[in-house]
Amino acid sequence: MAGARRALTAVSRRRAALGGALRDGVAERTRRLRTAVAPVTDTVTPAGWVVGLLAVVLVVAGPLLHWRELVVAGIFLVLVLLIAVGFVVGRSPLAARLDLARDRVIVGERANGYLTLTNPSQRRSRPLVVEFPVGAGRAAFELPGLAPGALHEELFAVPTAHRAVLDVGPVTAVRADPLGLLRRVRHLSEMDRLYVHPKTLRVDGSAAGLIRDLEGRTVPKVSDNDVSFHALRGYVAGDDRRHIHWKSSAKTGSLMVRQFEETRRSHLLTVVSSRLEDYASDDEFELAISVAGSLGTQALADGQQLSAAASHGSLPAAGAQRFLDGLSGLTYDWKARRLVDVARHLGSDELAASVIVLCIGSGVSITDLRRARQYLPVDTRAIAVRCLVGDEPSVRWLGDLAVATVGRLDELAVAVRRVAA
Incomplete structure (x- = not known):
């Protein structure tokens, strides 16, 4: 069933x-x-x-x-x-100003704004309807006639029940006939933008459990210039003379240079699938975005490097605000590639990450996860977070790929600790 x-x-x-x-x-x-x-x-x-x-x-x-x-x-x-x-016909002698108390809020927070209308002309304006779009909706106010130089203010609230990037405005003056046959609008202000960020939480211990810094974890990749000593080898023309080991060279009678194991700085890559078929419901998609947002903002707060990507390509990750702005506008991509193809086409900077977290829904099969792991660097720690709303947190391993299941956002810390154990 x-x-x-x-x-x-x-x-x-x-x-x-x-x-x-x-x-x-x-x-x-x-x-x-x-x-x-x-x-x-x-x-x-x-x-x-x-x-x-x-x-x-x-x-x-x-x-x-x-x-x-x-x-x-x-x-x-x-x-x-x-x-x-x-x-x-005719022109409206009004001027409008639209101000948002905050241009960035979290889902569920109250977003208030102020609409100020003035009549800078020398004649009285006639009553009309003033409206402005708020995302896909529209707010409307009945404006009484204003005397020359008069001012009228309106306070409004923007619903923030869903994560989104909302275009607020422009304010328009609407002139219409009594029968509603014709309707002419005139723009009175510029458009403003409101970012409704996804819910995130602090994931304590994620840096210690998942990502190692410069003095910590090395990868099995030999380098000619790093801080983790590995071995000695014979000198080759073009080698840096600063790496010559003079004591060993004196003993062997030939120049010997140091080799190192490459270490990586803390670099987290979050990948969110934006393919509709990868999720059984919109709640799974929202949970996946909140998981990516929580891990990404935690990495930035810990001073680590962050990269982010979705099915269509890279997301901004230069700072926590820009990162959350990008997640706020992330929607389903009708032409999105499968997770395997997304992993295959990651950029070189993204593949340089020390930890890659795949945020997915229940529509991604275990087979797809195995195939996607094959296109990720073998010396990179890979974690898949499957967002199944209502499920209990669990962790399983597919070779070196950790697959963590979370049913609620507040279970993310539990899943992170189990992966890091």
């Missing part, structure tokens, strides 16, 4: 991915056409299109049916549209 349910979920997610890719393709092909007709389509409302189409039908059908009343009705509707034009 559970297997059949997982299969149905996989089919449903695959269908959703194909549908999303189809919508994106249609939108891209029609982009130029939609831009060209936008001045008309943005002004005429659906009700206006119905009235206009009905007016044409009545004016054409009246003479054909020898029915004068239809022609009169059609002309009346044309006059109604012309009257509606009078309500939307």
Whole structure:
């Protein structure tokens, strides 16, 4: 029964991915056409299109049916549209300013903003509707008429129930006719942006348990210049003379130089799969992003180097703020590659990491994990964190690949300690 349910979920997610890719393709092909007709389509409302189409039908059908009343009705509707034009022409003498109390919040935190409207003109403005988009939604306020030089303020709250990058604004003044046939907007301010960061937590001991610094862990890779001595070898033209071991050279009668084992600085790479089929639910995807965010911000707080990637490519990781900003805007990628292909196409800087953490959902099979591990450097510690909402934390090993399962974000520290044990 559970297997059949997982299969149905996989089919449903695959269908959703194909549908999303189809919508994106249609939108891209029609982009130029939609831009060209936008001045008309943005002004005429659906009700206006119905009235206009009905007016044409009545004016054409009246003479054909020898029915004068239809022609009169059609002309009346044309006059109604012309009257509606009078309500939307003209300019609004208003100026607006949109201020967010904070431009970065965590999921669930309150995000407040202030909207200030002024009338800098010498004439009184008439009442109208002022609105601005907030992500996919829209906030609207009824603005009374303002006297010359008057000011009006509104306080608003932005919902932050979901991780996102929200475009707030621009503020627009809406002029419309009483029947709602035409609707004309004018921009009054610039657009602002609000980052809703994913939930993260501090993972105590992760640095000590997972990543070794310069004085710590070495890798079995011989280098001619490092700090961990390995062996001596004969001098070759071009070797640095500072590495000549003079005592051994005097004993053997030939120049001997030192060899070293290469050590790596603390460098964490987090990889989040953004492939829809890799997750059984959106909650798994959000948990995977929170896991990556928690490990990444912990590494940066400990002074370690961080790299980040998703299925589509690299993510910003120069600092905790930029890293979380990148995770805030991470969505499903309809053209995302499988985890195996993501591991195969990692950049050289990313492959230089000392620890690689793969944040995935229940849709990634054990076979895919084994194959992905084959494309990662053998001297890099690889960990896969499978996010299965509601499951108990556990750790299993696939060769040198640790596979940790977490069901809640607060179980991440337990999984990290078990991996590091």
